[in-house]
Amino acid sequence: MIVSNKLLSALFGAALAALALSPVATAEPQELAEMHVEMDGCEACHEDGEPSADGAFEFEQCQSCHGTLDEMDAVHQPHEGNLMCADCHAPHDMNVGDKPTCDSCHDDGRTPESILK
Ligand code: HEC
Ligand code: HEC
Ligand code: HEC
Ligand code: HEC
Structure with a gap:
């Protein structure tokens, strides 16, 4: 018993x-944008909640919380001055946990792992 x-x-x-x-x-x-909306609304990234024409305002917002490409790891650093975050992390097209790939721009088979190794 x-x-x-x-x-x-x-x-x-x-x-x-x-x-x-x-x-x-x-x-x-969960969509990457939606996860951020839960923290700070659309205004986390968009001026007055409206998307900009060129994405520059949104890029500033990413950097204000996450830092610049230069300050990040070896995957990010070489893209300082070349790319904005959303070129790889499309906030409305990708989910939390998705890892961006390289082959949409580089055709030599490089991967995040081959750079970070
Ligand atoms: C994590 C940052 C982030 C958040 C939060 C966010 N967005 Fe966006 N959104 C972007 C980026 C980056 C783009 C593409 C850059 C651009 O063209 O402005 C974009 C594009 C858009 C577009 C243009 C769509 C297209 O396909 O071109 C609309 C509309 C939009 N967002 C609405 C919203 C609304 C409404 C919210 C809140 C529910 C929101 N966004 C929250 C980052 C964000
Ligand atoms: C060249 C494409 C590229 C650009 C541009 C880029 N990222 Fe990334 N990001 C990646 C890849 C690939 C990973 C996963 C590998 C790693 O951790 O570096 C990642 C990982 C991350 C992570 C960690 C997520 C996790 O899985 O733990 C964050 C946060 C992040 N990026 C934010 C940003 C921000 C903010 C910007 C702009 C300042 C940016 N990224 C620009 C490709 C990119
Ligand atoms: C208001 C501050 C803030 C802004 C603005 C912001 N983020 Fe974030 N972001 C966070 C926090 C907090 C987290 C969750 C903790 C972490 O993973 O760093 C996060 C998480 C992430 C992650 C990791 C998600 C995962 O897979 O685990 C990526 C990628 C990311 N943000 C990209 C962006 C991009 C791209 C932009 C601009 C379009 C942006 N963030 C704008 C605060 C912000
Ligand atoms: C949206 C397009 C785009 C994506 C996606 C992208 N890159 Fe790049 N990358 C560029 C541009 C533009 C440059 C600067 C011009 C150049 O050197 O080719 C560059 C340069 C580099 C450089 C320095 C120059 C070189 O070729 O060695 C490295 C390293 C690099 N990228 C690694 C990566 C890795 C790793 C990934 C995948 C996580 C990746 N890139 C994804 C556009 C991209």
């Missing part, structure tokens, strides 16, 4: 733990 009570409570505990973990385990992919 004691053993089975223990077993029951262990099972109950495991079920609770599974329940507590399930939102993480089954989380839907």
Whole structure:
């Protein structure tokens, strides 16, 4: 009786733990922009919530929170002065956790890993 009570409570505990973990385990992919909207609204990136024509204002906003390309890792550094963040991390087209690829611009088979190694 004691053993089975223990077993029951262990099972109950495991079920609770599974329940507590399930939102993480089954989380839907979330758009990169949406994750930022939850922090600061559209205004996190857009002036008065409206997209700019050239993306320069948005690029300033990225850098104000994350720092400049120069200040980041070896994947980012060589693109200082060449690219804006959204050229690789399209906030409305990519999800949190997506890693940008290189082959849309470089055709020599380089990858983030080959640079960071
Ligand atoms: C993480 C920063 C970020 C957030 C937050 C964000 N956007 Fe954007 N959005 C961008 C970037 C970068 C672009 C592309 C650059 C540009 O052309 O302005 C863009 C483009 C757009 C465009 C133009 C779409 C297109 O295909 O050209 C619209 C419309 C837009 N955003 C609306 C919104 C709205 C509405 C919100 C809030 C619900 C929002 N954005 C939140 C970064 C963001
Ligand atoms: C040349 C394409 C490229 C550009 C431009 C770029 N990134 Fe990245 N970014 C990547 C790649 C690839 C990774 C994943 C590998 C790594 O960690 O460097 C990454 C990783 C990240 C991460 C870490 C996300 C994670 O998975 O932990 C952040 C944050 C980030 N970038 C922000 C930015 C910001 C902010 C800018 C602009 C200042 C920017 N990136 C510009 C390609 C790019
Ligand atoms: C208001 C501050 C703020 C602004 C503006 C901002 N970010 Fe972020 N961003 C964050 C925070 C906070 C996180 C979550 C912690 C982290 O991963 O660094 C994050 C996370 C990220 C990640 C990692 C997501 C993942 O896969 O884990 C990327 C990539 C990123 N931001 C790109 C951008 C880009 C591109 C822009 C501009 C278009 C931008 N951010 C603007 C604060 C900001
Ligand atoms: C949106 C286009 C674009 C993407 C995507 C991109 N790059 Fe670049 N990259 C450039 C441009 C533009 C330059 C500067 C001109 C040049 O040197 O070719 C450059 C230069 C570089 C350089 C320095 C010059 C060289 O060729 O050695 C490295 C290193 C580099 N990129 C690595 C990467 C890696 C790694 C990735 C994938 C994570 C990547 N790039 C994704 C556009 C891009």
